[in-house]
Amino acid sequence: MREVKKHLISSGFSFFRRTGLHRLAAPFTRGTGAILMFHQVRPWIERDFAPNRFLEITPEFLDAVLTRLTARGFTIVSLDAALNGMGKGRERPFAVLTFDDGYKDTRDFALPILEKHRAPFTMYVTTGFADRTARLWWIELEEAIRRLPRIEIEIGGAKLALPSATTAEKSTAFAEIYRRLTEMPEQTLLDVTGRLAASAGIEPATLVEELCLDWTGIETMVRNDLCTIGVHTLTHPRLAKLGEAAMRRELAGSRRRIEAQIGRPATHLAYPLGNRAVAGEREFKATADLGFASAVTTRPGMIFPAHAAHRTALPRVSINGNWQSLDFVEILLSGLPFALWNKGRRVA
Template sequence: MFISKRQIISSGFGFFRRTGLHRLAVPFTGGAGAILMFHRVRPSQPRDFAPNLLLEITPDFLDAVISRVKALGFMIVDIDTALTMIAESSGQKFAVLTFDDGYKDTRDIALPILEKHAAPFTMYVTTGFIERTARLWWVELEESIARLSRVRIAIGERLFDLPATNAAEKNAAFATLYQALTDGSEEDLLAVIVDLARQAGLDPLSIPEELCLDWAGIETLAKHELCTIGVHTLTHPRLGKLTETDMRRELGDSRTQIEAHIGKEAEHLAYPVGNPVAAGVREFEAAAELGFKSAVTTRPGMIFPAHDNRRTALPRLSINGTWQSLDYVEILLSGVPFALWNKGRLVA
């Protein structure tokens, strides 16, 4: 019988919730702190077809997460303070709140909650989203499939003809195409999805216009005492799929543009997608050589003193919209799931 990844995760969290054993392991697996990763924050919009739901949480859940993090003894600090705390090994656990991409709802919905808690945060922005020249292709894919009753597209030499008349078929079509597209190059991925958007009557560049802040919004937010603006490249590519020259241009040119607009240094980076395919040793070394003080991945894990020597390869904990549970957050912050996943290694 096939057991899905979701079922495995659910079973694991259920075990820890019932037994509370994760709390006993915290002194060994909890590390010095954690960097939490968020994307969108907006009121719940129940819908049957929502493959990108994992990238959004509700305002109430963000509020509750911050309260729980503090109740667990974490001090919420900005990324620069966290780097100092890693180096000093003070014993006080820290949490850093990070928001990727540069969404309007970070300012409009998340910011009042962050202000309520006096919680510093880092917002990693993609300059192409700000300027409406880059594409949130995962949203395009969802929106295109939502509009179509059948998905007919070629990816390389493979032809896909997938039904999409109901939510189940649309979810299956999204999963199939997502896997096939992410196996290939950035160029092919973007070309295929723009073709699909054309079939669906969707303007791809209307999406960053609707969802993302412009330069005026970024410049204003950069002046907020709680906000640190970070770098998230020019076009949000999987850097590991690019040539060395293009990869370095994505990092360096985006930083230069951001600094010119906000009038201060942008010394912290988030790798787009951030998994091992998108960011590896080559990217970690390039970020260090380009002078970034830190760079975060999407690889899950706690922060340990050993990360002081791996500042451009820092793990994060994803606050996942399909698991909006405070028990889930507490179990993650124990560090136990990552120690088990990495077969006992605390720093993977």
């Protein structure tokens, strides 16, 4: 399935590149701008098995994307500036840059490039990563499968035995386990990945320590005038899997914690994972009730004036590490692929 999707994307991509159709369509499909989504930014690590690769790009690619954005007429603005003008049309489209989770590499590799471009950005912080209490379960899963030659686990009563010696076997095992975990309650997901990590000799807290900023690191970011700190929950759960009270605690509690730490308001939120299955009407309403000024999903799309009435359900454009091509980014930011995928629907 993944391969089919990849094939469709790359054939669509070469069609646009050949015809230049996206440039003709852009004035109609681009909307007022886009909120770009980044995760890790770090030097390339050569790896055959890298199932989370779509979540990372190189610093050189980030630099090139920012140059291309400006060359194509985008103005890079802060999230607040974009929200202020959202209901109106604009002469130049805006681009908002957002970085999820609070990684050390946002500070170490992305920040120097953002400073070079004088580009404002938002970093969404999961307080449990800064506190070293939440878990990067998708990275635990990757690391465990990388180390283990064979996987034996139980997921929700089903026993699973998967070979995991070759790259192909590891990729299949990752996809299969990931798929099954998405159907499980949050605690089951954490238990299963925790057991697998333990059997591979991986300490979950060590991964968080290695990859995520602590509060001192976050305070360094806060002092930078380009940075807006946003909220990304307490434990990075799939919110739709939680009861109403727990879901609201994740939203309100993390905001309170961040505001107390950084000494300024944090009014913007990103839903963890953020797709249709984990962030829906209930979450959009809760975020609005709690007084957040905006909330972003990972649903793909451009921003249109109509989004002014849906500020807690904003789409983003993922800068995907599997497609580190400037032409690809330019095609995405024409808005044409989203107009086709969303069948012309602008607001989800």
